[in-house]
Amino acid sequence: MAWFKRQDKGIHTPTEKKKEAPDGLWYKTPSGNIIHMRELKNNSYVCPDDDYHVRIGSKEYFEILFDDNKFTELDADLMSADPLKFTDSKKYPDRIAASQKKTDLKDAVRTAYGKMNGKDITICCMDFSFIGGSMGSVVGEKIARGIDHSLKKKVPFLMISKSGGARMMEAGFSLMQMAKTSAKLAQLSEAKIPYISLLTDPTTGGVTASFAMLGDFNIAEPGALIGFAGPRVIRETIGKDLPKGFQSSEFVLEHGFLDFIVDRRQLKNKLTTLLKMVY
Template sequence: MNWINSLVRPKIRDLLKKREVPENLWIKCPETGEMVFHRDLEANLWVVPNSGHHMRMPAVKRLETLFDGGDYETVETPEAHADPLKFRDTKKYVDRLKEYRTRTGENDAIRVARGKVNGAPLTAAVQDFAFMGGSLGMAAGEAILTGMQSAVTHHTPFVLFAASGGARMQEGILSLMQMPRTTVGVQMLREAGLPYIVVLTNPTTGGVSASYAMLGDVHIAEPGAQIGFAGRRVIEQTIREKLPEGFQSAEYLLEHGMVDMVVKRHDLKDTIARICDILMKRKVEVPSLAPPEPAGDTIETEAGETDQKAAAG
């Protein structure tokens, strides 16, 4: 037996063999360059611990953190025509849809669910940027309308987590038609007297920000989220001027009255629940602003009642 061929060479090959390491075990913070272990990031709701940068969050995890105990009921949405225009760019649109459905496990960019938040019923829709940039197409428009109709039927507030690059170009004008359709859905909620709360996440741009994402009763933004219609470069080339620092960020829009509040992800659930309680005219515990009564001596009477006397010098 040739021990060099049978023993030494296999061991050398094993040493030189490229080990397969799963991708995305460590995630880099876009602001500081800090490397964060993916489990630590997930445990912290996809917020980088040291910098506080809010990373994109999967739609399913978003719903799990919103509803009590992660328990919710998925609202079934109608199917739309897969490829109405027979569109093709570098690949067929139907093939691109199959690719993203396999990659994300979602049928399209919107997931709708119903459950309880701090004990109160609520209907929510989450736009997943991982599915073709959260683009608004026929299926997404149908999902949003179905969610709003479900909120009206069950008389619950409707919360939308927006994250999108805009309308889906592969569906052309049929995609743009979803903008007025969803606007009608917003009006339907208002006629029913139900709150419509929009949470603007990073990024919310294009036709989405030009329609239902900016029609809420209350607009909440996550820290650092990019919110606007056109991109910074396009605007600067159009107006031939340099835009201010932080333009289109959540904090900039808050300063200029475009959003109502910027809320950290860890505080979103309680903030949404409190706003819904107020708008639905439920009983809300408000802390007393009255000063505390001065302390004094207390004595027990024969009847067992407690009397309070001011302390004497």
């Protein structure tokens, strides 16, 4: 039976000893392109084959924007309470604790200040991985305090939005953050300190209806979902099919709600150039 056996010389690993590739080494885009995570990180988390912008959080944005990833975080330990004693399938404090353990975040937004191409700036960035980036009292408070920091230091303020909207577990307390952040931004405007709002995928609900659309410059990443209500809700409400690309950043730009769309790979330099022109 020698003909049935391998005669070639080489390394042959028994099946039981073969190991699978570790999870997290590769990323597959919606169009089917596969890219190594190291290459993706070096390309600002944009797939080079189709320019697909992968959803990222505050950790990655801070790495991209702050010089040498050096920054000072503000109000890092601020956490949500349970003012309404909300209980659904799981108690609200349990949801918070589970999200904190899963994401290693305290809540759905982080605020920090540092230098971007040598220019001082305060950056507030939302994390969709924390309960869908929902806006609760802590989110509103941290944004407000971030604006206060910009007012005190007289430095530009950048808001990076990525959210499903208001946090239902805080009901009216969540909705109050819309007015709270808007009032703070009015103070920033009166002080003539630039506010740039960057809308990323997705930016919806009460976030879109408040601080996300109040920038001196409203900009977005390519292909981001931007809107108030979701497409399905709108379709059922008006009883009509929606236009192709409805609520994409390109559609929103075409209809005058954005100033421009910026590729994440050019984001840092574009923001610096813009701020040098106006401040």
